[in-house]
Amino acid sequence: MKAANLMRAIPAIALGLCGTGVQAAGFQLLEQNASGIGDAYAGSAAVADNASTIFFNPAGMARLPGVNVSGGVTAIRPSFKFHDHGSTGPGGLPLGGNQGGDAGSVGFAPNAYISWELNPDWYIGLGLGAPFGLMTEYEDDWIGRYHSQEFSIESINVNPSIAYKVNERLSIGAGLNWMQLDAQYRRAAAPVVLPPAMGGQYLGDINAKLNLKGDAWGWNLGLLYQVTPSTRIGLSYRSRVKIDADGTARFGRDASIPATVPVPVPGPVHASTSVELPDTAVLSIVHDLNPRWQLLADVSWTGWSSIQALDIDNGNPALNDKLDLRFRDTWRVALGANYKVNQRWTLKGGLAWDQSPVHEARYRPTSLPDSDRYWVSIGAQYNFNDKTKVDIGYAHLFVKNASIDNDTAANKGTVRGDYKSNANLLGIQISHRF
Secondary structure, three states, rough: OOOOHHHHHHHHHHHHOOOOOOOOOOOEEOOOOOOOHHHOOOOOOOOOOOOHHHHHHHHHHHOOOEEEEEEEEEEEEEEEEEEEOOHHHHHHHHOOOOOOOOOOOOOEEEEEEEEEEEOEEEEEEEEEOOOEEEEEOOOOOOOOOOOOOEEEEEEEEEEEEEEOOOOOOEEEEEEEEEEEEEEEEEEEEEEEEOOHHHHOOOEEEEEEEEEEEEEEEEEEEEEEEEEEEEEEEEEEEEEOEEEEEEEEEEEEEOOOOOOOOOOOOOOEEEEEEEEEEEEEEEEEEEEEEEOEEEEEEEEEEEEEHHEEEEEEEEOOOOOOOOEEEEOOOHHHHEEEEEOOOOEEEEEEEEEEEEOOOOOHHHHOOOOOOOEEEEEEEEEEEEEEEOOOOEEEEEEEEEOOOOOEEOOOOOHOOOEEEEEEEEEEEEEEEEEEEE
């Protein structure tokens, strides 16, 4: 296929690019390629061995002669299991309910990229991916249903980029990012309880379901410097993206509430919110120790403090909602190594520590019961020839047990207990140079 035809075809893939899962701390998805999983994404801004460098550091395109395409998908299976220690319903009511089951489920993070060498100095490219994603879903009648029953975020990011090769050592790059975000939030909004004179019996819940969508623009920059023939440093930055989203909130009553009980239920209302997605800075180094061994390292910072709360305007103060989050900025450190077995096979391994933006039990949301985690990763690359290669990577994330004592909204009750969590990632990436 000619490069021009590829450039026309790849944007169509965006229709199918949406990520639901959770892997990096918060609801960020590092899986903008699968080739980096085996190294725990160590050296992400300096590797530049396929077209996915467009996301991690656009300056890396200067290392890719000709036309390069790369695409892949990562399956993400997080697990969030809640254990109750005295949760209560709105107003302190001791409403029953189960512990929610496993709130995690399988999600997929796809990606696609193309880079094009215009001449020895200038390069352009296009990246498609899903940099943010999240889904937690509990059993409907769980004890924390007034906080959340389901929360999901899906994203699409379109990233046209350009790179300039300043000299044999230094290259710089930049890109624009159009991001679309879709969010869904479902919870029990209020319990229906008979007056004390009628026995005070709990009958069921009024439920709320929110659907929101919005988009906005951001930008990213990158620099790649070859310090010595065997050592390369990469530095990249992605800007904040503020998205104003709107949609509809719908309300309904449990089927368990007898039809004879008059319960006023609001009709569908217009809903809106704003969220400022965080900026990220990454410093990476890649060092060729010898012809067989390559060492990689990463230090990254994410400005999660841009999200202190999520205020949802439903057009009526009585119907408005708020998630009090109070996120903090976070750090991530990763180390990795590649071993070249022969001309065909390269083996990979990596470790990482990933800090969570959620750091207090009171502000840990049931929709994102996040905590610090450690990565252990392995992977392999197979070169069919000097133009085509495939990467496979697997990582297990050991997530620190986290307590929750969230009583930040009087009309939602208190969720008190702890979470045991983990995640598994499995990805494949295919790259080809024309």
